[in-house]
Amino acid sequence: MESALVKDNPLLFPLNKQKTLYDGFITVLERDFRLRVLLPPDGQLKGARLHCCWQLRQVLQGYEHIVKQRLQQSADLVTFILELKTVLVRRRSTPWLEVGLKSRPECRSIPPPRYYSQLISEMETLGWGRLLFIDTEFRTLRLKAEDSSGRQHVLTVKLKSRHPAEAPECSADLPVPLDITWTPQSTLDQLHSQFLLVLESLTEFWEVLDEIDSKTWILEPEKPSRSDTMRRIAIGTNVSIKVELDPRHPKMLPECCLLGAEHVVTPLRNKLNANMHLWNPDSGVLLNLRDVLEIEFPSPATHEKSSFSVECGICYSYRLEAAIPDQVCNDPRCGQPFHQACLYEWLRALPSSRQSFNIVFGECPYCSKPITVKMSAQQS
Structure with missing residues (x-):
């Protein structure tokens, strides 16, 4: 039948x-x-x-x-x-x-009937097992791919009605632009092969992040995607470092930003500047950060994440939309963290606060010691 x-x-x-x-x-x-x-x-x-x-x-x-x-x-x-x-x-x-x-x-x-016959022929060559989804119009496909380390990836392909004469729109969860070469003779199988090559070129980048994710407490992003190049790593209570990796050169010294009370951050910043020449591109990023900062990062094996998830002293929540507290009172006896937006609104409402350029000067809501906050681009 x-x-x-x-x-x-x-x-x-x-x-x-x-x-x-x-x-x-x-x-x-x-x-x-x-x-x-x-x-x-x-x-x-x-x-x-x-x-x-x-x-x-x-x-x-x-x-x-x-x-x-x-x-x-x-x-x-x-x-x-x-x-x-x-x-x-x-x-x-x-x-x-x-x-x-x-x-x-x-x-x-x-699309004309030959569009569908062409699509069926290409899928048979590629393999129906690689098809995760196809919409009712047979225009949008999601194809699965696995890199050499076993990570699962999804390639979204939006076909044009003149396929294959017209190049499709392709997207994926990647930290770099997805550059695909397409000609009127190209097929979905060739497209999938190009995607696999892109994945292999990013294997080292994901390996570096996998090590950081498994051996440290990540404060941001809450749920990292394959396209995220930033990690905010907990160092201690209200102290963290934000690193931004280059996907093409993941083992090179990343952009680093230390966050926390100034009396805690300053010694770490001095060590980072003094030991920067010790960075070894042949070693892992996490090992280099330990050596340069002369610290041991808290890990899931030794610490609970609740030790670092301190609520904002103004709104009493940890996450405010996507943001977590990143402003800290510099007085060692206080050290209360705040969301930047919360602290800015608090200080702006006080008659005693003053503003110079994009910095607001005022008093800590907890200990009344001097505190400052920078205006964000949205606030200015």
Whole structure:
């Protein structure tokens, strides 16, 4: 039955392994009609449902009950499609139908049948096992890929109606732009191979981040993605370092920003500047940071993350949208952390506070010692 269906209707194919969902086109008198057939779990036609494009509904107008009856009573899908084609041949003599097909703008946006046959051929070469998702218009695909370290990645491909003559839009969760070479002779299999090469070029970058993520407490981002190049690593209570890696040169000295009370951050900053020449690109980033800063980072094996998740002293929450407290009172006896936005609003409301350029000067809400906060770009 399956071979007969494919032979007579090469543009109608199953969308799942159970073969209970068929989608595509049937051709009648050189005209292609889009339809979808949903079969019950047992694969029988009794209880099946038929969804048609608007052109097909127009042709079948007045014959819906007959089509529904034949769908329920046909011996198999091949027999039903044959009977449906017979009905269409009889109805195709309707003269207004030709005018309607030419005048409807949405009809022009539907890719030609060769688009679908080309897509099926390319997917068979690539392998259906690599397809994670395809939308109902057969335009957007999500393809899975695995790098040499076993990391799973997803490539989103948006095909144009003139595929493969026109290059598709491609996107993925990467820290660098996804540069794909495409010609009218290119295929999805070649596209997938290019994506794998890009993944391999970033393997070292992800290995560096995997080590940092597994051996330290990461304060930001909360849920890192494959495209994130920044990590804010906890050093102690209200003290952290923000590092920004270069995806192309991940083992080189990253951009570093120490965050915390000035009396704690200053000695670390001095060590960073004094020991910068010791950075060894052949060693891991985490090991280099330990040697340059002369510290041991708290790890999941030795510390609880709650030790570093101190709430803001103004809003009493740890996360304010995506931000965590990054402003700290410099008085060693206080050391209360605040969100930058909270502290800025607090100081701006005090009559005793003053502003010089983009810095607001005032008093700590807790200990009344001098405290400052920089205005962000959104606040200025």
